[in-house]
Amino acid sequence: MYTGDVDMERLSTQLSLFPAVLQAHNSSAAERAITQVTKVATIADMLAAQGRGTQSLFSEVDKLLRLYLTVPMSNATAERSFSSLRRLKTFLRSTMSERRLNHLLFLHIHKDLTDGLDLRKVLRSFCFASERREVYFGKI
Numbered sequence: 001m002y003t004g005d006v007d008m009e010r011l012s013t014q015l016s017l018f019p020a021v022l023q024a025h026n027s028s029a030a031e032r033a034i035t036q037v038t039k040v041a042t043i044a045d046m047l048a049a050q051g052r053g054t055q056s057l058f059s060e061v062d063k064l065l066r067l068y069l070t071v072p073m074s075n076a077t078a079e080r081s082f083s084s085l086r087r088l089k090t091f092l093r094s095t096m097s098e099r100r101l102n103h104l105l106f107l108h109i110h111k112d113l114t115d116g117l118d119l120r121k122v123l124r125s126f127c128f129a130s131e132r133r134e135v136y137f138g139k140i
Contacts, residue, residue, distance in 0.1 A: 005063070006060055006063055007060055014058045015056075020060065021046070026052075030125070034046060043065060047062060080109075081105075088105055
């Protein structure tokens with residue numbers, strides 16, 4: 001975030017008006033009244049429920065919420081990715097092309113998704129992709 005990204009005067013004004021928006025939200029949504037704001041997500045949900053007009057009225061608050069909710073709190077994911085890359089490179093350095101390394105790294109990083117794959121379906125789609133593979137691997 002840079003100096004000119006958020007207008008601090010407008011942000012201050014918008015934050016001073018924010019309790020009134022909270023009261024308006026509570027009066028219009030009595031069954032989902034917010035008594036205490038303990039999470040940033042509560043404010044984001046409230047602004048989303050009020051509609052685009054309120055979001056544009058509180059543009060600076062909306063900017064900060066978007067930044068807060070999209071920027072990761074740590075770089076642990078990136079560190080794990082680089083750690084995985086280092087282990088893979090060490091293990092497969094002699095026979096690894098850049099393309100294959102990228103594919104294996106992608107599979108390793110997203111192993112929560114790849115663990116759910118049906119390997120028989122993957123094998124079938126690989127074998128039936130060309131006639132030569134079908135002859136070589138046979139019917140599966």
